[in-house]
Amino acid sequence: MxxxxxxxxxxxxxxxxxxxxxxxxxxxxxxxxxxxxxxxxxxxxxxxxxxxxxxxxxxxxxxxxxxxxxxxxxxxxxxxxxxxxxxxxxxxxxxxxxxxxxxxxxxxxxxxxxxxxxxxxxxxxxxxxxxxxxxxxxxxxxxxxFETGKLNNLIALHASSRKTSNTLTLWHMVRKYVTGLDIREIHIENGTVVDCIGCQFQTCIHYGKNHSCFYGGIMVEEVLPAIETSDALVWVCPNYNDAISANMMAVINRLTVLYRQMSFHDKACYAVIVSGNSGSDTVAKQLIGALNINKGFQLPPNFVIMATANDPLKVLEIEGIEKKAQRMAENINIFCQNVK
Ligand SMILES: Cc1cc2nc3c(=O)[nH]c(=O)nc-3n(C[C@H](O)[C@H](O)[C@H](O)COP(=O)(O)O)c2cc1C
Missing domain, CATH: 3.40.50.360 (Flavodoxin domain)
Incomplete structure (x- = not known):
């Protein structure tokens, strides 16, 4: 290069x-x-x-x-x-x-x-x-x-229902084809991540040094430690009112305490987005803004797969969706194995 x-x-x-x-x-x-x-x-x-x-x-x-x-x-x-x-x-x-x-x-x-x-x-x-x-x-x-090395583990974060969600189903379609990575999924149950209260800077630093946060809970016990040691993240984001859903946004807001302790520059950020009608790109741009521009995660090539499906599990019926999911997985495999 x-x-x-x-x-x-x-x-x-x-x-x-x-x-x-x-x-x-x-x-x-x-x-x-x-x-x-x-x-x-x-x-x-x-x-x-x-x-x-x-x-x-x-x-x-x-x-x-x-x-x-x-x-x-x-x-x-x-x-x-x-x-x-x-x-x-x-x-x-x-x-x-x-x-x-x-x-x-x-x-x-x-x-x-x-x-x-x-x-x-x-x-x-x-x-x-x-x-x-x-x-x-x-x-x-x-x-x-800037350099990329081999990435070993990936965390997928979602707040969706396994039985009905198009977005989670699409991620599972992609996941089938991902190789060479340790994959873990974390389910953010509805309402379990309280939004950031915006503590004073010094208070946030104090909690962060103790690997904690004012609100504690699943964020401190499970999500932040997983993100801290992860090489790549997948944000599974259904389009809710042309935006990231409140549960997922709360996770992003609560990242602040970890962000003040470490750099995310070496971590790759992927996204899976489904809309009922239109607007997946608005969600993708929100993720770019919050996670790449603001929080400093790197954005690998073709970081997002987007689809449109309204009724539960209809994503499975989209023409060519399996191939698209496979291509997304191949992008992940190439980037994470650092094969040019
Ligand atoms: C609260 C809420 C808001 C939504 N807002 C939109 C929207 O603004 N635009 C849209 O195209 N679909 C919208 N949808 C539909 C979802 O994006 C759609 O169901 C899609 O399949 C992804 O959701 P799922 O993964 O839960 O299936 C909304 C769904 C809910 C529950």
Whole structure:
């Protein structure tokens, strides 16, 4: 793997041009090079309504598997305080479908007046722009240094009924074809994981050091220790109101205590999503936002399998679903065995 980083930029921004130049000084600008087996940073400049149509137009032209073997990250700037996360989620989902892996904490956001760096400035005595620049350089260093090793164990988390759930059934279809991994399933029974109360930072750190959390329960006894020692996670997520269900979201929120004790950068994150009618991609983007951009899990290529099925177990009747599940399992097998 060439350790040169390719930087893909389709739009210009006068405001941020000199900062981007400083951050990307050691990278090669994309013209029309091959895109597989590369380290790639997307430099995205949003407009006032939150789009960079040039990058979307370019992504649309790329054939399947264009980013095979490539690892990515993003720098997203905005002339407003908004849109950086939602646009990043769109680009990550599209590029991931084309075969790209994303490193954990894959996005550097730069919003209007560098406002998002003010929290950092409470503890770092530098200008907001310098903090942004340092974080950009760190992002590129992490992109260069990213390595995958063999993954040995995988935890699937679900809150679904074994008898009726399409999403759990789809995961079991995938699971049949997964090889070489120790697989464990954890059932989050309805209401057993109370949502995070948002303890003070110091309180959270205190509980975390004692491998605990204010609320205790199955999260502390079973889920967090399993995640701590896992190499890969599968989030089994039915679409509930175009969002992650409350039980699964509570698990994600309660991860905070572990996140403050360790990095998730070496852990891979997969997802299985079923909707009754439509909207699985909205759930996938939520997972990308919460788990890759925010909590820092890595996103392996083609991290998600999505389907649409309404009545109980109807997923079994979708044409070609077994093949699709098998392909998802093959992606997991290849990534986890680190076979390029
Ligand atoms: C509380 C709730 C909300 C739901 N919201 C949606 C929705 O917004 N859009 C949709 O397409 N399906 C929605 N569904 C249907 C499920 O996504 C559908 O049943 C799918 O098969 C996945 O759920 P399952 O794994 O429990 O079978 C909802 C189901 C429930 C129980």
């Amino acid at each position: 060439n350790s040169n980083v390719l930087h893909v930029q389709m739009s210009e921004s006068k405001t941020y041009e000199s900062l981007i130049q400083k951050i990307t000084s050691n990278t090669v600008k994309y013209t029309d090079q091959e895109l597989s087996d590369k380290r790639i940073v997307f430099v995205i400049h949003l407009d006032e309504i939150g789009y960079d149509l040039n990058i979307l137009g370019w992504l649309k032209t790329l054939p399947e598997k264009s980013f095979r073997g490539s690892v990515g990250s993003l720098i997203v700037t905005s002339p407003t305080p908004y849109h950086t996360k939602s646009f990043a989620q769109d680009v990550i989902l599209l590029a991931n479908k084309l075969g790209m892996t994303f490193i954990g904490h894959s996005v550097l956001e730069i919003v209007k007046d560098y406002e998002n760096f003010k929290t950092w400035q409470k503890t770092i005595d530098l200008s907001l722009e310098t903090i942004a620049m340092n974080q950009g350089k760190d992002l590129l260093e992490r992109l260069r240094a």
